[in-house]
Amino acid sequence: MSGQRLVLIADDDADILALVKAVLERSGHEVVAVGDGAEALASVHARKPDLAVLDISMPHVDGLEVLRRLRADVETSGLPVILLSAQAQEADVERGFATGASGYVKKPFSPRELAERVAELLP
Amino acid sequence: MPLARVYLLAGLAAIGLYFVLPWGSRGQSLLYDLIGVTSAVGVVVGTRKHRPSLSAAWYLFAAGLMAFAIGDIVFDLYSWVWHRDPPIPSMADVSYLAGYPFLAVGLVLLVRRVRREERRVGMIDAALLTVAFGICQWIFVMHPLVNGSGDWVANLVALSYPAMDVLLLAALVFLALTSARRTVAYRYLTASIVLTLVADEIYGISPERFPATSWLDVGWLLAYVLWAVSALTPSMRDLSAPRAARGPRLSHLRLLMLGGALATAPVILFVERLAHRKVDVVPLAVGSAALSGLVLLRLVGLIRSADRSRRAERAARAEVESAHRQLARQNAQLREADRLKDEFVALISHDLRTPLTSIIGYLELTLDDGNLTEKQRGYLDVADRNADRLLHLVNDLLFVARLEAGQLQLHPSELDLAAVARQSVAEAGPRAAANGIELICEADAAAPVQADRGRMFQVLDNLVSNAIKFTPSGGDVRVSVAPMNGVVRLEIADTGIGIAPEDQQRLFERFFRTSTVAQRQIPGTGLGLYIARAIVEAHGGSIAVRSEPGEGTSFCVELPAGARA
Numbered sequence: 001m002s003g004q005r006l007v008l009i010a011d012d013d014a015d016i017l018a019l020v021k022a023v024l025e026r027s028g029h030e031v032v033a034v035g036d037g038a039e040a041l042a043s044v045h046a047r048k049p050d051l052a053v054l055d056i057s058m059p060h061v062d063g064l065e066v067l068r069r070l071r072a073d074v075e076t077s078g079l080p081v082i083l084l085s086a087q088a089q090e091a092d093v094e095r096g097f098a099t100g101a102s103g104y105v106k107k108p109f110s111p112r113e114l115a116e117r118v119a120e121l122l123p
Numbered sequence: 124m125p126l127a128r129v130y131l132l133a134g135l136a137a138i139g140l141y142f143v144l145p146w147g148s149r150g151q152s153l154l155y156d157l158i159g160v161t162s163a164v165g166v167v168v169g170t171r172k173h174r175p176s177l178s179a180a181w182y183l184f185a186a187g188l189m190a191f192a193i194g195d196i197v198f199d200l201y202s203w204v205w206h207r208d209p210p211i212p213s214m215a216d217v218s219y220l221a222g223y224p225f226l227a228v229g230l231v232l233l234v235r236r237v238r239r240e241e242r243r244v245g246m247i248d249a250a251l252l253t254v255a256f257g258i259c260q261w262i263f264v265m266h267p268l269v270n271g272s273g274d275w276v277a278n279l280v281a282l283s284y285p286a287m288d289v290l291l292l293a294a295l296v297f298l299a300l301t302s303a304r305r306t307v308a309y310r311y312l313t314a315s316i317v318l319t320l321v322a323d324e325i326y327g328i329s330p331e332r333f334p335a336t337s338w339l340d341v342g343w344l345l346a347y348v349l350w351a352v353s354a355l356t357p358s359m360r361d362l363s364a365p366r367a368a369r370g371p372r373l374s375h376l377r378l379l380m381l382g383g384a385l386a387t388a389p390v391i392l393f394v395e396r397l398a399h400r401k402v403d404v405v406p407l408a409v410g411s412a413a414l415s416g417l418v419l420l421r422l423v424g425l426i427r428s429a430d431r432s433r434r435a436e437r438a439a440r441a442e443v444e445s446a447h448r449q450l451a452r453q454n455a456q457l458r459e460a461d462r463l464k465d466e467f468v469a470l471i472s473h474d475l476r477t478p479l480t481s482i483i484g485y486l487e488l489t490l491d492d493g494n495l496t497e498k499q500r501g502y503l504d505v506a507d508r509n510a511d512r513l514l515h516l517v518n519d520l521l522f523v524a525r526l527e528a529g530q531l532q533l534h535p536s537e538l539d540l541a542a543v544a545r546q547s548v549a550e551a552g553p554r555a556a557a558n559g560i561e562l563i564c565e566a567d568a569a570a571p572v573q574a575d576r577g578r579m580f581q582v583l584d585n586l587v588s589n590a591i592k593f594t595p596s597g598g599d600v601r602v603s604v605a606p607m608n609g610v611v612r613l614e615i616a617d618t619g620i621g622i623a624p625e626d627q628q629r630l631f632e633r634f635f636r637t638s639t640v641a642q643r644q645i646p647g648t649g650l651g652l653y654i655a656r657a658i659v660e661a662h663g664g665s666i667a668v669r670s671e672p673g674e675g676t677s678f679c680v681e682l683p684a685g686a687r688a
Contacts, residue, residue: 015481022488057473086476090534090577108480108514111487 005122006047008032010040010063011055011084016107020053020084023111024118037061041069044076051122053105053114056085056096064099071100080121084109126172127355130165134158134348141344147336152199155340158347159192165351169359177363180232181354187225188350194218211277220280223287226316230294233363234301240428245301247421248381251414253293255384258410260285262391262403264327288323291316300377306361311353318346385414461528468524475517482510512646519650523633526657533575533661540579540611540682541566541604547583548602551591559596562587565603570611572682578658585651586615586678592645593676594619610664611684616677622670630668631656655680 007029011017014035021031032047034040037058044052052070054063063083070076082103083096096104103117137158144151163185170181197215201207209215234242268281295316322342326333333339353359388411395402486507490500525531548564555562572579583602590600598618605612622630626637634649659666664682 013477013481016477016484019481019484019488023484026488086473086480088472088476090532107476108483111484111491 004028004030005050006030006032007118008034008040008043008047008049008052009054010034010037010052010058010066012036012058013055016055019111020114023115024053027115027119029118037063037066040066044070044079049079051080051082051118053082053084053118056083056087056092064096067096067099067101082114082117082121084114125355125357127169127352127357130355131348131352134161134352138341138344138348141340142338149203151336152202155344156192156196156199158344159188159195162347162351163189163192166354169351169354169356172355173357173360175360175363177232177235180229180363181359183225183229183232184350184354187222187229188347190218190222190225191347194222211274212280216280216283220283220287223291227290227294230298230316234298235363237301242301244421244424245297247417247424248300248377249293249297251381251384251417251421252296253289254410254413254417255387256292257289258387258391258406260289261406261410262395264324266403266406284323285327288320288327292320295320306356306358308353308356308359309362311349311356312359312362315346315349315353318342318349322346385418387411387414464524464528468521468528471517471521471524476514479510479514479517483507483514486510516648519648519654522654523650526654531657531661533578535573535575535662537571537573537685538576538579540570540572540574540613541568543576543579544583544602544604544613547580547587551584551587554588555591555600558591558594560591560594561599562591563599563601565601565605568605570604570606571685572611572662573685574662574682575658578662582655582658582680583613583615585655586680589651590615590617590619590676590678592647593617593640598675606684609684610681613680613682614677616675618675621672621674621676622668623672627668627670631666 007024009017009020009024009031010033011020012035017033017035021033024031032043032049034043035058037054038061040052040054041061043049052066054066056063063085067081067083070079070081080102081100082105083101084105084107085092085096086107088106093104093106102121105114105117137154141151141154141158144154166181166185166188170178170185175181194215194217197213197218198209201209201213201215234245237245264285265282268285269278295313299313319342322339325342326339388407391407392402486503489495490503490507495503522531544566545564548562548566552562587600587602594600594617600615600617603614603616620639622637623639626639629635630637631652632649633653635653636647636649640647656666659680659682662682664680666678666680668676668678670676
């Protein structure tokens with residue numbers, strides 16, 4: 001890893017958002033935390049993060065939809081995205097990867113495991 | 124030889140003898156009387172022998188026949204003792220005329236067991252035919268008699284005989300039309316009545332042509348004999364036996380007879396016109412009106428009956444529709460229940476996991492902090508362990524809910540069960556060590572199966588966790604995997620507390636917990652083995668338990684070996 005990386009995280013549950021933020025900051029990343037999908041899309045374009053961690057079930061624009069739009073945009077199609085979800089069925093995981101996720105972490109997650117996955121995917 | 128046949132042959136022989144004997148002799152008259160009396164006796168004998176359900180009808184027949192026979196005897200007494208013709212009226216007339224009602228009432232009694240509806244229809248049809256016959260009887264037989272001699276008593280007696288014939292015919296037609304059983308006894312009986320009526324009619328049309336003894340006697344004599352034969356035939360029992368309900372049939376013969384009855388008035392008009400006789404208007408008009416009334420009555424019955432069946436049909440259809448609606452309602456309720464269950468599953472899946480995510484995540488984050496005292500760390504470890512247990516429970520419930528909704532999805536691939544077992548044992552190692560249990564793995568040979576990797580881990584985890592949970596410190600848990608004879612056999616054997624035989628039966632039931640486990644308050648949901656069996660069976664395998672209380676327990680899983688064909 002070279003220098004501080006910017007990670008965008010999006011989750012509608014404030015506690016989990018704070019938890020993910022704490023975990024990633026502990027690993028030395030700079031974190032942008034947002035509460036919904038629309039904000040996440042805006043932040044990607046404004047801040048150009050190195051990686052995004054998206055919760056799937058968010059109101060209005062959910063994580064899968066954010067991912068779909070990111071992949072459809074040439075500028076952001078290469079952004080590593082980890083989906084974070086309480087939907088833990090095999091089918092959910094498969095749908096996540098089919099939509100273009102780089103990783104899939106099931107809730108509840110181990111903070112150490114999440115930190116490792118983020119580190120693996122950062123270029 | 125049956126008694127009925129003996130009697131029939133004897134009777135025919137007696138009739139033959141009657142015509143051989145000198146005409147008008149005492150012997151001949153005596154034979155006539157004898158045949159009459161024997162027929163009444165024959166009916167009584169037959170009734171006592173066969174014991175029909177309505178013996179009263181048959182005793183009435185016997186009485187009627189006896190009355191006829193007494194009439195014959197009185198008639199003969201006049202000739203032998205007083206050497207003259209009987210006066211009009213005489214005791215002979217009284218006796219003869221008394222016989223008819225007995226016979227008619229007996230015939231009507233036979234029909235008593237028939238269903239009301241059928242009886243009603245039979246009665247109307249019989250009345251139609253009787254009225255038609257009555258019109259003819261009046262115009263061709265009775266009316267000429269009235270116009271004969273002036274003595275009103277003699278007229279009355281003369282009229283009584285054809286009137287009685289009408290009565291007897293009415294009863295006969297009623298019996299015939301009201302679904303009487305067409306047995307042998309029935310045929311003899313009707314033949315006897317028809318013979319009586321025919322002889323009476325032939326005599327009635329021109330009595331002056333027949334002397335006291337004539338060939339016409341063959342009709343009355345045969346009628347006597349056949350009536351007794353009928354009573355002596357075993358099937359006479361069926362005539363009054365109740366029978367299964369059957370709608371009155373409108374047979375061709377019946378239709379023809381009814382049609383003929385309705386044609387009476389025009390035919391008589393036509394015949395009288397041809398014979399250039401004055402038409403007797405009053406009886407014809409009265410009779411025709413009666414016929415019309417009866418037809419109307421019959422029609423009303425038919426319409427009512429059709430209405431009844433239509434109502435019954437409508438009621439049945441309404442019932443079917445109501446059942447249909449209820450079924451649809453229940454279907455909707457079932458769908459709703461199904462939807463609620465799906466919603467509940469989603470709730471477990473998402474809304475229970477979200478708070479658990481925070482709890483487990485923050486606990487781990489805190490435990491990673493180096494500034495905790497040992498005491499604090501101990502407390503947080505307990506919280507962490509219990510949060511894990513809660514997560515397990517949520518996962519199990521979710522799994523069972525999916526399983527029962529038929530949503531268990533397997534993603535089979537070819538995998539080495541031995542490798543899965545080794546990995547599972549490695550993961551459980553720290554837990555076993557913490558409990559002072561030796562965990563032994565005997566899974567060296569490759570054991571290929573076609574299975575869902577995640578689910579196989581789940582089965583192994585459930586079984587190994589159970590073994591560790593129920594084995595006291597110092598014991599051991601042995602996990603072995605071996606391919607053999609087309610199956611891969613996985614065994615998890617412990618030296619734990621064991622399972623009572625009565626509990627072994629129910630071990631794989633949902634939410635079942637053994638009495639030992641419940642007493643010792645060992646935590647668990649009773650879902651682990653249920654889930655393990657469901658997964659194994661979904662893979663086409665089987666799971667069995669062998670256990671000795673206090674000695675240990677062994678779970679044996681067998682899965683089809685190798686790649687799926």
